[in-house]
Amino acid sequence: MRCAASLLSLLLILACSSSIAISAPPGFKTLAIGDSAPAFSLPGTDDKTYSLDSFKDAPYLLVIFTCNHCPTAQAYEDRILQLHADYKDRGVALAAISPNDDQAVRLDELGYSDLGDSLADMKLRAAERGFQFPYLYDGETQATSLAYGVVATPQCFLFDPERKLRYVGRIDDSDVKTVTSHDLRKALDALLAGKPIPVEKTRTFGCSTKWSDKRTEAQASIEKWNQEPVELSDIGVDEVQALVKNDTPQLLMINVWATWCGPCVTEMPELVDIHRMYRRRDFRMVTITIDDPAQKAAALKVLQTQHASMKNHLSAVPKLDDLADALDAEWNGALPYTVLIAPGGKVIFRQEGQLDPLAVRRAIVDQLGRTYANRKAE
Numbered sequence: 001m002r003c004a005a006s007l008l009s010l011l012l013i014l015a016c017s018s019s020i021a022i023s024a025p026p027g028f029k030t031l032a033i034g035d036s037a038p039a040f041s042l043p044g045t046d047d048k049t050y051s052l053d054s055f056k057d058a059p060y061l062l063v064i065f066t067c068n069h070c071p072t073a074q075a076y077e078d079r080i081l082q083l084h085a086d087y088k089d090r091g092v093a094l095a096a097i098s099p100n101d102d103q104a105v106r107l108d109e110l111g112y113s114d115l116g117d118s119l120a121d122m123k124l125r126a127a128e129r130g131f132q133f134p135y136l137y138d139g140e141t142q143a144t145s146l147a148y149g150v151v152a153t154p155q156c157f158l159f160d161p162e163r164k165l166r167y168v169g170r171i172d173d174s175d176v177k178t179v180t181s182h183d184l185r186k187a188l189d190a191l192l193a194g195k196p197i198p199v200e201k202t203r204t205f206g207c208s209t210k211w212s213d214k215r216t217e218a219q220a221s222i223e224k225w226n227q228e229p230v231e232l233s234d235i236g237v238d239e240v241q242a243l244v245k246n247d248t249p250q251l252l253m254i255n256v257w258a259t260w261c262g263p264c265v266t267e268m269p270e271l272v273d274i275h276r277m278y279r280r281r282d283f284r285m286v287t288i289t290i291d292d293p294a295q296k297a298a299a300l301k302v303l304q305t306q307h308a309s310m311k312n313h314l315s316a317v318p319k320l321d322d323l324a325d326a327l328d329a330e331w332n333g334a335l336p337y338t339v340l341i342a343p344g345g346k347v348i349f350r351q352e353g354q355l356d357p358l359a360v361r362r363a364i365v366d367q368l369g370r371t372y373a374n375r376k377a378e
Contacts, residue, residue: 025142025211030149030168033200037061037163038147042097042136043119045126050095050134052163058093059161060191062184064171065145066154067098068125069105070207071112073153075175075371077129080154083171083184084133090192094133098122099145099153104214106221107276109207112370114361117210124358145209152206156184158191166191169202176373225276228309232300235288235313240326243286246341251367253285253360254327256337259299260291263354264336268306270357274364275310281368285310288327290320290335342367 031038041051055061064080066073084094102117115121119137126135138144148157158167167187172179183202190197235243246252255271257264275285287310291299296314303312317323324331331337332352340349340363349363 024209025146025213028146028149030151031157031165033165033168035165037063037157037159037165038144040097040136040138040144040147042138042144044137045119045123045131045135048134050136054134055093055095059091060093060188061159061163062087062092062094062188063148063157063159064094064096064154065099065148065150065157065209066096067100067117067207068115068121069100069110069113069117070153071371072175072206074113075373076154076171079171081129081131083188087188088132092188092192095136096131096133097136097138097144099138099142099150100210101139101142101212101215102210104210104212104218106218107273108221108280109210110277111281112365112368112372114358114365142209142212150209152204152208154206155204158184158187160191167197167200169199170204170206173202175205176371225309226307228307230300230304230307230309230312232289232296232303232312232314234293234316237317237322237326240288240315240317240323244327244341245345246343247345248284249343250282250284251343251364252341253283253364254339254341255285255287255355256290256327256331256335257287258290258335259295259302261335265302267336267355267357268302268308270355271310272306272308274357274361275308277361278364278368279310283364283368286313287311288313288315288323290315290323340364340367 037052039052041049044050066076066080080096088094098117100117105117110116115125117139122135122137154171156167156169156171157165160166167184169183171184173181173183183199187197259265271285271287287308289299291314293314293316299314315323317326320333324333328339328347328350330350334352336354338351338355338360339347340360342348348367349360351360
């Protein structure tokens with residue numbers, strides 16, 4: 001079983017990784033050792049624009065291409081923060097650049113993240129993690145990523161005072177397991193000591209760069225999901241009580257709504273996105289409408305219009321108090337109402353009123369985990 005799980009983990013990493021030829025735009029080629037750093041002008045999460053000249057006072061420049069959504073990139077965030085802290089006073093400037101076209105990332109590729117790869121989302125991640133280095137967005141044109149030849153995230157490019165490339169590749173040899181080879185640190189220490197870098201180029205394992213030509217694939221995935229059947233079935237009080245016990249290995253999200261509730265209908269597209277993001281993991285979503293049974297067709301029409309293919313129910317509990325008692329005693333009755341229930345029945349998140357999408361996504365990935373180490377063998 002352990003071997004099977006290890007093999008699955010390796011296959012998952014390779015599925016979104018690349019150390020071999022990948023689908024890339026014409027002219028793609030990773031910089032060679034000794035090449036000059038290509039010029040760039042990119043917006044940062046601090047609303048400033050950065051170029052190579054922005055780092056001219058630093059003898060050495062470390063450019064790390066990374067992103068928000070990639071599980072491997074997230075696994076390395078703490079190490080990138082530590083690299084900056086350890087080398088910022090030793091003449092090394094660090095610039096992080098996101099190479100991805102955020103519109104080319106499928107929703108189900110966001111299953112390990114609370115955020116996408118847009119500049120707006122990058123600002124949220126930078127603020128949350130307290131980045132003290134520039135975090136730059138190249139998703140609009142991807143010209144910088146193409147010039148550097150970014151294979152995957154995270155990928156490192158280390159330049160000397162003449163801005164010649166001295167090291168390219170990974171940070172180290174393990175994203176979530178014990179590190180045995182600190183490749184980037186060895187390169188930095190050797191360069192700072194004026195010694196030859198022991199290994200100048202390493203493989204880069206991580207999520208492949210999301211080039212803009214993947215937009216068609218991302219759109220096709222949405223069109224495919226939109227064809228999924230949408231159903232609405234009755235649910236009684238005993239079934240609600242059994243549901244919230246959550247005797248499953250899955251994180252359960254329940255949303256209570258009604259067609260006459262404006263915020264409920266407004267937030268439905270967010271629910272659909274969340275369902276599509278996380279359903280490939282140990283996660284399931286259930287909606288319960290408290291519309292009158294005579295309005296079942298109208299409720300179903302709302303769900304169908306929004307392509308809400310999660311499990312949908314119409315409450316068949318005559319009294320709303322009885323439904324509230326069965327679902328969550330802390331629910332005061334206002335709509336919409338959302339709860340996250342961990343395996344075993346513990347409520348780990350609840351929100352009365354219109355959903356805060358970031359808050360619930362963050363609660364989901366905090367429970368499920370942000371890296372492949374958190375994926376269970378199936």
